[in-house]
Amino acid sequence: xxxxxxxxxxxxxxxxxxxxxxxxxxxxxxxxxxxxxxxxxxxxxxxxxxxxxxxxxxxxxxxxxxxxxxxxxxxxxxxxxxxxxxxxxxxxxxxxxxxxxxxxxxxxxxxxxxxxxxxxxxxxxxxxxxxxxxxxxxxxxxxxx
Numbered sequence: 001x002x003x004x005x006x007x008x009x010x011x012x013x014x015x016x017x018x019x020x021x022x023x024x025x026x027x028x029x030x031x032x033x034x035x036x037x038x039x040x041x042x043x044x045x046x047x048x049x050x051x052x053x054x055x056x057x058x059x060x061x062x063x064x065x066x067x068x069x070x071x072x073x074x075x076x077x078x079x080x081x082x083x084x085x086x087x088x089x090x091x092x093x094x095x096x097x098x099x100x101x102x103x104x105x106x107x108x109x110x111x112x113x114x115x116x117x118x119x120x121x122x123x124x125x126x127x128x129x130x131x132x133x134x135x136x137x138x139x140x141x142x143x144x145x
Contacts, residue, residue: 006037007112008091012081013044016099017051023097024058026105028066034109041068042099043085045075 009027013020024040031038040062042055052071059067070088072081082096093115097103107125115123 003036005093006039006091007031007093007095008085008089009038009040009095009097010082010085010089011040011042011097011099012078012085013042013047013051013055013099014075015047015049015051017047017049017054019099019101020051020054021058023099023101023105024062024067027108028062030105030108034112036112037091039066039068039089039091041070041085041088043081044069044071045077045081046071046073 011020011023020042027038027040044052044055046052052069055067055069055071059069068088070085072084085096086094093112095108095111097105103125111123111125114120
């Protein structure tokens, strides 16, 4: 019997015009190859760089059933952006990802596999576990964290 699970991927954005096409392409590529049902919910907080316009173009390319736009008027914070996205999610499982590629879509399959192994309600990644880390951060950002 085929897995009928649907996944909602929440992408909170603020000034991610350049990153958004790449991360969405990677997510679509993975889910298209996996056969899982999915939706990508873009929650933009009034980015002045044209992120929402880029998201609208991506929605036209991939379809309104795959890319859902749930923008907010102004920058209200990452946590509340995710809460806003959760209200619109229709998936059985939810991925919360940053659009800046700090949460790389190449790990989605590992998260799905881990969830299915134990029928877990929550699977979380961390940069502090063995095999985790941060890539592309300068020394100042690593020290401040």
